[in-house]
Amino acid sequence: MTTSGSDVETAPRPSPSLRTEALEQLLTERGLVDPSVMDKFIANYETNVGPLNGAKVVAKAWTDPEYRKRLLDEGTSAIKELGFAGPQGEHIVVVENTPTLHNVTVCTLCSCYPWPVLGLPPSWYKDPAYRARVVREPRAVLAEMGLDLADDVEIVVRDSSSEVRWLVLPERPAGTEDLTEEELVPLITRDALVGVAKVQAPA
Amino acid sequence: MTTTAPLAIDGPAAPPRSNGELVFAEPWEGRAFGMAVSLHDAGAFAWERFQAALIRRIAAWEAGHPEGECWSYYTQWLAALEDVLTADGTVAEGEVAARAHALAERPAGYDHEDHDDHAGHGHGHGH
Known part of the structure; x- marks a missing residue:
């Protein structure tokens, strides 16, 4: 899962959907977010609050x-x-x-x-x-x-x-x-x- | 609970809890929202910092954006979150884009750009 810098420079800006997924992966790998905790926040605002x-x-x-x-x-x-x-x-x-x-x-x-x-x-x-x-x-x-x-x-x-x-x-x-x-x-x-x-x- | 109420507050005919419309138009919007809220909850940043970044992003979009680009609130939200995390060094400049491009190159079966059922798989769970 490596991409050379030049590819990034010339490629179109990735969709927000992909950027979101990428950011979530990076933060999860670093132990900064827990997807199951995120799920609870999202579900709470979608259904309870x-x-x-x-x-x-x-x-x-x-x-x-x-x-x-x-x-x-x-x-x-x-x-x-x-x-x-x-x-x-x-x-x-x-x-x-x-x-x-x-x-x-x-x-x-x-x-x-x-x-x-x-x-x-x-x-x-x-x-x-x-x-x-x-x-x-x-x-x-x-x-x-x-x-x-x-x-x-x-x-x-x-x-x-x-x-x-x-x-x-x-x-x-x-x-x-x-x-x-x-x-x-x-x-x-x-x-x-x-x-x-x-x-x-x-x- | 009274039986004469026009609608039960907690029963199956309860009034809409989600504002009468979807809270998130697409699954990634919910993930972007959940990331910011859970990072803040974990003490990663003060909400005011995120809010200031969001205000800057929205103002910049309103001051000028590519012709034909539709307004998307959560696109600005995500960009603001990236701004905050890049400024404090949590992620490096260009790192999110590089990972996103790598994700885009997954085999077609794993590319859920065109799927509408994100919830069941992928998006970083299990790492």
């Missing part, structure tokens, strides 16, 4: 005023109370949407996102078009994503970074007053927690 965690946080905030206050005052620790912590889970700040103020989150520089409560970001969140446009013309971007906001609703674009990862506390929809915390959870979508949708009451 996702927006369901964020939905549980919001449902609790909607039904427990004391928790709501803690969540808005100190997001990271209130979220940890429910057992959700981990990489990209530090410095989570929760902002509340109201009938007159709508928060929407973005990471203009890369893809900062509160992994422990939302899982890994969807492809559109990482897309250069969303990251650039939602700052310049949030109302148009939200409308394209199916959220038409009245002209008198103020839109605040929250730019995430390593210092702050934003999570939106959406409005509890009318008609859900009689639902329990457990019944509210399935209504709360990932998009509502990013701020590109509202939570809808069950039909």
Whole structure:
């Protein structure tokens, strides 16, 4: 498995798939990564950690005023109370949407996102078009994503970074007053927690 | 667990846990993600270092890229990871490319570039 330097110089750049495999081999040979440990991380984010965690946080905030206050005052620790912590889970700040103020989150520089409560970001969140446009013309971007906001609703674009990862506390929809915390959870979508949708009451 | 909930939280009809779309579009994206996270977890680098490298890679792509090259977030992620590991000497300059070329020269049966079932074999397991 040796390749001469000149071959490398003239060959086309290998695909990311091959580069990934090559890097994993090199790191495994050096004892720096353990593929079975990697498997666990990958499986955890593919199947366990996702927006369901964020939905549980919001449902609790909607039904427990004391928790709501803690969540808005100190997001990271209130979220940890429910057992959700981990990489990209530090410095989570929760902002509340109201009938007159709508928060929407973005990471203009890369893809900062509160992994422990939302899982890994969807492809559109990482897309250069969303990251650039939602700052310049949030109302148009939200409308394209199916959220038409009245002209008198103020839109605040929250730019995430390593210092702050934003999570939106959406409005509890009318008609859900009689639902329990457990019944509210399935209504709360990932998009509502990013701020590109509202939570809808069950039909 | 209530029986009147529109959807069970933990049952078979549970709401999507994976954002309603595949978390990783291709298997190598998951491997690239898993490598960075497990290296960081093992203390190989501070997350801020990786994040700064990722920001530089994304900014460079947005400032200019080959005509017709599609945006791929995990391609930038992988490049950022290589940047961090090359800068600290964990891998040598050109080493990843050399190994990748060697892998590309495997007999056709072992080249899973065109396969979609990476998970079952190869990709460095068992070394």
